[in-house]
Amino acid sequence: MRVLFATSEAAPLIKTGGLADVSGALPPALRRIGADVRVLLPAYPQVLRALANLRLETVFPARFGYPSSRLFEAKTKSGETLWLLDCPELYQRNGGPYLDEHGCDWADNPRRFGLLSKVAAVLSSAESPLDWRPDIVHCHDWQTGLTPAYLRYLRDPAPCVMTIHNLAFQGNFHANWVHDLGLPWECFKPEGAEFYGHLSFLKAGLYYADRITTVSPSYAREIQGEALGFGMQGLLSHRRNVLSGILNGIDLEEWNPEKDPNLVQGYTGKTLQRKQANKQALRQRTGLQVDENAPLFGMVSRFTYQKGTDLVLETAHRLMETPAQLVMLGSGDAALQQQARELAQRYPGRVSVTVGFDEGLSHQIEAGADIFLMPSRFEPCGLNQMYSQRYGTPPIVHATGGLIDSVDDFDGSNAETATGFVFGDMHADGLWAAMYRAMQVYDDKPQWRKLQENGMRRDFGWENSARAYLAVYKQTLADRSVH
Secondary structure: OEEEEEOOOEOOOEOOOHHHHHHHHHHHHHHHOOOEEEEEEEOOHHHHHHOOOOEEEEEEOOEOOEOOEEEEEEEOOOOOEEEEEEOHHHHOOOOOOOEOOOOOEOOOHHHHHHHHHHHHHHHOOOOOOOOOOOOEEEEEOHHHOOHHHHHOOOOOOOOEEEEEOOOOOOOEEOOOHHHHOOOOHHHOOOOOOEEOOEEEHHHHHHHHOOEEEEOOHHHHHHOOOHHHHOOOHHHHHHOHHHEEEOOOOOOOOOOOOOOOOOOOOOOOOOOHHHHHHHHHHHHHHHOOOOOOOOOEEEEEOOEOOOOOHHHHHHHHHHHOOOOOEEEEEEOEOHHHHHHHHHHHHHOOOOEEEEEOOOHHHHHHHHHHOOEEEEOOOOOOOOOHHHHHHHOOOOEEEEOOHHHHHHOOEOOOOOOOOOOEEEEOOOOHHHHHHHHHHHHHHHOOHHHHHHHHHHHHHOOOOHHHHHHHHHHHHHHHHHHHHHO
């Protein structure tokens, strides 16, 4: 099966979030089970610097309000085929994929990602200048949301699968962009790309795509309700028959406690006693006191309301009434960063806070902590709860999205399957009850070891996800052939 994978970022070339992890890992996993995948990505400066031996595939002339652009083909070190959309006027800039050096949205983001969508659509239709034509085009988030809308007006279009990674980001812009991006005005209506008077890239994708997926089964259900539907719950509920959730995977090579170069001591489920050396090293690095009996809570996260950072900071004072310790790594909301720093100052040797991003330290926290905190208010999928289970660090998570889909709550009767702790009440008392429950189990060493081993045996590899996506592609093609 030939798949065009259209995305605005892909790890390790360019990354701002979980979309890049999916775009970097899912195509190789699909290839391993027999799919022929091309990844379409803007040719950002960082991407061009990282790749060599670019081959020009075709040139797209300036039209429909878009400047001229070129399509290059490149190969990754692992053999994946990349198609890089080169348009210096739109992509050769300092800053990030979506934001300038000052953290503001690029004013012409609609044109930048409209072009990405337009090219994805052309390559997936009879108007493609290339011999290779996809059976399926797979689009991701709002940045490629106009692809299925453009496909409606092209000859012999391939069917389109649209994946939502986070419904909160929708790509909503002024209505004038409809004309500027060469879209027919007939698509600017509630049964189309119009969303409260704006042109919505994501709404267009959700309305016109043949099938919709999101990154966990529970999130697929949650976004059909008002709380997490962000105004699109009516459309998603209407299209529920073609909506499904597929849990993301993780990179089992990068996140492997046995061979992780960031750790002072590798370990497996059979050598869990070696994990202790990483706990000691983490304490030494972060300035925490040595206390053999104290459970160490870890958190690696953006410091935001969505991630529940405020609840962790509120609950930390209760935690300090026990022997436990807390190590936090992340950045985000300035007020939450300041509160976290003040907490560390108030409890020196018991609380450590590192503001910023440090890949090595994130691995060390996953390995060195005893219990991992991830109390997100909503979480489409989440990855850290999977990393922590793989590293024998049972997580505490809120019952939402991918968290509840990937963590089996310990209730005292399911010792053979439980992998962590789940709480439902999204307030400080609810989080504290789960933390207290975890500390009680931690004191029962045989029970705790069983919990660790259960988590380390879970298979969070991408092959499971790839097989599920391949089934969606096949169903999409079957539906198209019937109609």
